[in-house]
Amino acid sequence: MTFFWRKQDKIEEMLERYFEQCDKCFQGFEKAFRTFREMGQGEAFEAAVQSTHKIESTADDLRREIEHTLYGKALLPESRGDLLGLLEAFDSLPNMAETILFSLRCQRIVVPDLIADDIQKLMDVNLQAYYLVRKAVDNLFHNPRVTLHSTKDVDMKESESDREEREVLCKIFSSDLDMGTKLLMKDLVLLIGNISDRAEKTADRIGIIAIKRQI
């Protein structure tokens, strides 16, 4: 039986590894951001950025390998299309994490004390959005009956992130910070908020995949 479905089993195993790699990427991202908050720009932060970048690259390689296997006609055509779409949507999440870290490093960003706690809160909400969409993926593969509940949780978290974003932006622009810092902080807020936006888009796709398998 294993021989008969070896391509499918291979895809399942590769997907498992890919999502584990994305989890590691987000753990690295979380650690790097914490380092940035506690120690600012420096060697420790640089090392954390590099480590996250390497993990993201490994995840990218795995994703490409999965895509090639899928293009090699593994699975039914509609499952192939669904998985390719899911991978494309999900891959934007570790990409976003990497983009945020590179922005912090390249733009030599320093978060003013005034909004430091708000930024951390926004980051926490967005990290939660990632872990929720990750749970939705797990449910899609292993516990489809509760998949739609998981996707609703992501949706709610995205709304929470939107509220946080608006509050921080208002706080930034009503402060005495200089305009350059205001614009930099605005970009940072929007970048962090992108995580939950992308998580929501991925969750939408997961929901469609689950619904399509109901008659």
Added chain:
Amino acid sequence: MWQVGAGVFLGWSLGSNDASNVFGTAVASRMVKFWTAAVLCSGFVILGALLEGQEGIETYRQLSPIPLNLAFVVALAAAATVTLMSYWSLPVSTSQAVVGALVLVGVLQQNLDCSSLVKVVLCWLGTPIGAAIVTIVLYYTVGKMINLVFPSLFFWDKGLRWSLIIAGSYGAYALGANNVANVTGPFVGPDGLSPFWATLIGSLAIALGVLTYSHKVMGTVGRNLVRLDAYTAFIAILAEAVTVHVYAIIGVPVSTSQAIVGAVLGIGILKGVRTINVRTLGRILFGWLGTPAISGAVAFVLYFLFFAFKLI
């Protein structure tokens, strides 16, 4: 007995054309490899013919038998027509090709039984309508069972692949059980074959056609049906198999092509009448008229050749 050669040719052409009705979708979309489908199809055609094909042969025996030379003309005309259609990658009904040639011979012999023709035409309507009804029933019944299980993506994928293989094999079994009579039925009689040899030779000929020349038409049907998703493709194949099998049990040889078209139309009705491609439907209906017409024309030529050589 040399006349049986035309029956073998007809069996080969039937196998090359009608295998697409049971495995076309699965093969063209790479759900099942061609050789896996061809071997399964051949095996199940032979099994179906040997286990349940004799009912149809009996039906042929009960109809007024035609002389072996005329049976040769009919089989050769139908086989040539179907082979031509296979060459053009067009899926057609072997039954209609046989009937087209039979009607022409009947007209020329001035012994055409119009009441039998009416029955045949009614079957041509009954097969697709029956398949459409079976499709609708199966769609909801199987769908309810799937909703109860709530399959994960990979379980769904594995389940549907297995279902397509099982339904295709069942379709091949029904094809053998039902259509072997079309191939060698006219050659059964005191001067011809015994029912057992007729089913064996007929089914082997069909299997040979599947293995050697079915790839082209399988591709055509698969690509045409690829707009169906895997679930509806499975339901269509299963409905076709059930319909053709029921006719095999009754002992009426019918067309798998008509059954699969009816089943696909059934899916179209379920998804909304607007989803039915009227142009394609028109082409299919034209094919249903064109196949017996071409076969009749070929039979006309062959008939006069045989007449000229005093073989009739």
